[in-house]
Amino acid sequence: MATTEKELLEKVTKTEYKYGFTTNIESDKAPKGLNEDIIRLISSKKEEPQWLLDFRLKSFEIWKTMKEPNWAHVKYPKIDFQDLYYYAAPKPKKNLESLDEVDPELLDTFKKLGISIEEQKRLSGVAVDIVMDSVSVATTFTKTLKEKGIIFCSMGEAVKNYPELIQEHLASVVPVKDNFYAALNSAVFTDGSFCYIPKGVRCPMELSTYFRINESNTGQFERTLVIADEDSYVSYLEGCTAPMRDENQLHAAVVELKAAKGAEIKYSTVQNWYPGDKNGKGGIYNFVTKRGICEGDHSKISWTQVETGSAITWKYPSCILKGNHSIGEFYSVAVTNNHQQADTGTKMIHIGKNTKSTIISKGVSAGFSNNSYRGLVRINKSATNARNFSQCDSLLMGDQCGAHTFPYIETENSSAQVEHEATTSKIGEDQIFYCNQRGIATEKAINLIVNGYAKEVLNKLPMEFAVEAQKLLEISLEGSVG
Amino acid sequence: MLQIKNLEASIEEKQILKGINLEIKRGEVHAIMGPNGSGKSTLASVLAGKEDYEVTNGSVLFEGKELLELAPEDRAAEGLFLAFQYPVEIPGVSNINFLKTAINSIREYKGMQPIPAKEFLAKVKEKKELVELQSTLTNRSVNEGFSGGEKKRNEIFQMAMLNPKLAILDETDSGLDIDALRIVANGVNKLKTKDNAVLLITHYQRLLDYIVPDFVHVLYQGRIIKTGGKELALELEEKGYDWIQETEVSA
Ligand SMILES: Nc1ncnc2c1ncn2[C@@H]1O[C@H](COP(=O)(O)OP(=O)(O)OP(=O)(O)O)[C@@H](O)[C@H]1O
Ligand SMILES: [Mg+2]
Numbered sequence: 192m193a194t195t196e197k198e199l200l201e202k203v204t205k206t207e208y209k210y211g212f213t214t215n216i217e218s219d220k221a222p223k224g225l226n227e228d229i230i231r232l233i234s235s236k237k238e239e240p241q242w243l244l245d246f247r248l249k250s251f252e253i254w255k256t257m258k259e260p261n262w263a264h265v266k267y268p269k270i271d272f273q274d275l276y277y278y279a280a281p282k283p284k285k286n287l288e289s290l291d292e293v294d295p296e297l298l299d300t301f302k303k304l305g306i307s308i309e310e311q312k313r314l315s316g317v318a319v320d321i322v323m324d325s326v327s328v329a330t331t332f333t334k335t336l337k338e339k340g341i342i343f344c345s346m347g348e349a350v351k352n353y354p355e356l357i358q359e360h361l362a363s364v365v366p367v368k369d370n371f372y373a374a375l376n377s378a379v380f381t382d383g384s385f386c387y388i389p390k391g392v393r394c395p396m397e398l399s400t401y402f403r404i405n406e407s408n409t410g411q412f413e414r415t416l417v418i419a420d421e422d423s424y425v426s427y428l429e430g431c432t433a434p435m436r437d438e439n440q441l442h443a444a445v446v447e448l449k450a451a452k453g454a455e456i457k458y459s460t461v462q463n464w465y466p467g468d469k470n471g472k473g474g475i476y477n478f479v480t481k482r483g484i485c486e487g488d489h490s491k492i493s494w495t496q497v498e499t500g501s502a503i504t505w506k507y508p509s510c511i512l513k514g515n516h517s518i519g520e521f522y523s524v525a526v527t528n529n530h531q532q533a534d535t536g537t538k539m540i541h542i543g544k545n546t547k548s549t550i551i552s553k554g555v556s557a558g559f560s561n562n563s564y565r566g567l568v569r570i571n572k573s574a575t576n577a578r579n580f581s582q583c584d585s586l587l588m589g590d591q592c593g594a595h596t597f598p599y600i601e602t603e604n605s606s607a608q609v610e611h612e613a614t615t616s617k618i619g620e621d622q623i624f625y626c627n628q629r630g631i632a633t634e635k636a637i638n639l640i641v642n643g644y645a646k647e648v649l650n651k652l653p654m655e656f657a658v659e660a661q662k663l664l665e666i667s668l669e670g671s672v673g
Numbered sequence: 674m675l676q677i678k679n680l681e682a683s684i685e686e687k688q689i690l691k692g693i694n695l696e697i698k699r700g701e702v703h704a705i706m707g708p709n710g711s712g713k714s715t716l717a718s719v720l721a722g723k724e725d726y727e728v729t730n731g732s733v734l735f736e737g738k739e740l741l742e743l744a745p746e747d748r749a750a751e752g753l754f755l756a757f758q759y760p761v762e763i764p765g766v767s768n769i770n771f772l773k774t775a776i777n778s779i780r781e782y783k784g785m786q787p788i789p790a791k792e793f794l795a796k797v798k799e800k801k802e803l804v805e806l807q808s809t810l811t812n813r814s815v816n817e818g819f820s821g822g823e824k825k826r827n828e829i830f831q832m833a834m835l836n837p838k839l840a841i842l843d844e845t846d847s848g849l850d851i852d853a854l855r856i857v858a859n860g861v862n863k864l865k866t867k868d869n870a871v872l873l874i875t876h877y878q879r880l881l882d883y884i885v886p887d888f889v890h891v892l893y894q895g896r897i898i899k900t901g902g903k904e905l906a907l908e909l910e911e912k913g914y915d916w917i918q919e920t921e922v923s924a
Binding site for chain 2: 620621624626627628630631632635639640642643644645646647
């Protein structure tokens with residue numbers, strides 16, 4: 192591995208980079224800034240085929256013509272896109288000798304989440320042999336999938352091993368020019384996941400990037416593609432409840448889902464990126480584009496998300512309901528505390544007949560944070576008998592935070608039934624006192640009340656995840672009530 | 674068990690309790706009666722530790738500890754229970770989960786391990802029968818969509834589960850139909866031992882036919898102006914509060 196990398200580096204420096212590329216390539220980072228050279232570097236480092244390089248370059252051209260969106264209800268200093276790094280070699284994680292070397296605050300959070308010692312070591316990069324256990328889990332996991340004909344690998348591997356699939360589907364759900372960040376991601380994405388479920392196969396386990404332990408370092412521009420062929424089923428888990436720190440401030444991922452006739456994709460996310468400190472310093476900007484298309488009749492896509500991290504979240508997992516009788520669902524809990532800002536929601540685009548969508552959004556704001564729901568329900572002319580139900584609830588803690596709802600409904604077909612409900616409530620002092628009187632301390636009481644409020648969404652998560660997510664909510668809201 | 678001495682409390686600068694003195698011993702049942710707005714619920718809230726009220730004077734000893742210095746949840750853990758006049762709803766939190774959290778919090782306070790699932794479920798079953806609580810209610814969210822009577826019955830169910838030393842029942846009888854009143858009262862009586870105590874707040878002497886008090890106190894404008902036996906309740910029912918006021922003033 193080391194030698195091939197080195198060879199590659201040499202090759203790159205000697206051939207492609209004659210365009211005044213003066214940096215010492217032996218360092219593990221390409222210089223700051225974005226230009227064709229950097230894109231060529233990324234592509235060649237990853238030994239990509241020509242078509243993918245062309246795709247990147249074209250995306251870059253498109254991106255240059257686009258403007259950063261500013262309609263979201265978030266505020267942040269202007270990002271200088273030339274002041275960012277776009278390529279960093281997957282450097283080996285610094286191996287620590289023991290957990291004593293890990294940031295105690297991080298360990299504390301692990302403990303609260305109930306993550307086992309072994310897991311704590313793995314997540315924080317402590318060198319251990321005992322973790323072999325999880326490697327063997329990963330191996331059996333891969334074997335089972337193979338037997339079923341399921342492909343689950345990194346985007347990089349997929350490009351090498353299944354180029355036709357990637358070429359056919361990449362950017363077919365989220366076109367390059369869809370938005371500023373999608374175009375940027377298309378130009379510079381570093382890695383991500385690819386998943387294919389063959390016809391009629393029910394994936395027997397939750398697919399989680401978590402199992403691909405060797406490739407956890409996917410970087411800031413992740414690209415994910417999940418394809419479910421006819422009558423197949425897959426449940427995909429992204430992220431983990433453990434706190435994720437990253438030196439890169441900007442994250443702009445793209446996720447594309449495709450469900451063929453009768454297929455179902457369940458995509459669950461727990462996002463817990465570093466939200467910045469109590470004063471709002473640091474923290475990750477998370478600008479994600481997630482979209483799924485229900486291409487075939489009777490197909491179904493559901494998004495479930497628990498968002499607690501990031502300084503800024505800009506995210507609208509969407510469904511295009513093209514097949515007749517197809518179903519789109521969006522279940523979301525977004526928690527903001529301190530100075531976090533979240534502008535999140537969904538788009539449900541009804542095209543096929545008898546299509547149905549459900550939106551359940553639960554915002555929780557505390558501290559000085561701002562939490563917005565932004566949703567679009569669009570019923571096209573062709574979508575006879577389309578139905579939508581939306582429920583957007585906001586829960587406020589304290590009086591310094593904000594909750595906003597921006598529901599947009601566009602209907603071109605009079606047979607459509609669209610229902611929208613919205614509520615805003617405060618955690619009542621009476622509720623807290625009631626809990627106190629039964630022996631439950633205030634922090635625990637808030638946790639109980641918030642979990643109750645978010646239950647409809649948490650119930651949609653796979654079991655093990657749901658338990659962790661509950662604890663995560665607790666941690667995110669810690670110290671939110673004096 | 675409980676000694677209230679010269680307790681004064683106010684809310685938003687308005688004094689509500691104007692020097693309450695009351696002693697409750699183990700094994701006793703006390704009833705407090707008094708006109709609307711006289712401060713009965715305020716007294717209950719102050720004892721339970723609701724923040725809105727400012728205690729301006731006095732002391733409360735509970736089992737030898739200064740109650741007023743404890744956080745509300747610690748008062749509960751020490752064995753103080755308040756059945757609320759208006760129980761709140763907590764959407765999405767099942768009664769069962771709520772109770773388990775409560776029991777385990779109290780056990781934690783006492784340095785005990787969480788209650789084993791089997792023991793907990795057995796207890797739920799037993800206490801549910803005691804107050805004849807409908808089976809489905811325990812799985813529903815705390816008080817959400819419960820009828821007025823169901824909420825009151827649920828309070829007594831919680832009391833049975835938590836097994837407090839001192840239970841304060843704030844108008845638990847109001848809103849109950851005749852059968853429910855009998856059931857709730859029976860439940861309270863069955864839970865009564867020589868070691869615990871009950872403080873009933875009520876407007877109706879009817880409840881006291883079922884739960885017979887050792888003492889009846891009349892709270893009037895923030896003060897206990899008369900104390901007597903259970904016959905006092907009957908007298909009040911007959912003659913109203915004006916009578917007392919007059920006799921007290923003349924006394
Ligand atoms: N939050 C508050 N702000 C202002 N006044 C209050 C507040 N809470 C209670 N009070 C006042 O305190 C007085 C006593 O109220 P409390 O609820 O203790 O009466 P009560 O004896 O329980 O009456 P009832 O029989 O109607 O239940 C009332 O005059 C009430 O208006
Ligand atoms: Mg009252």
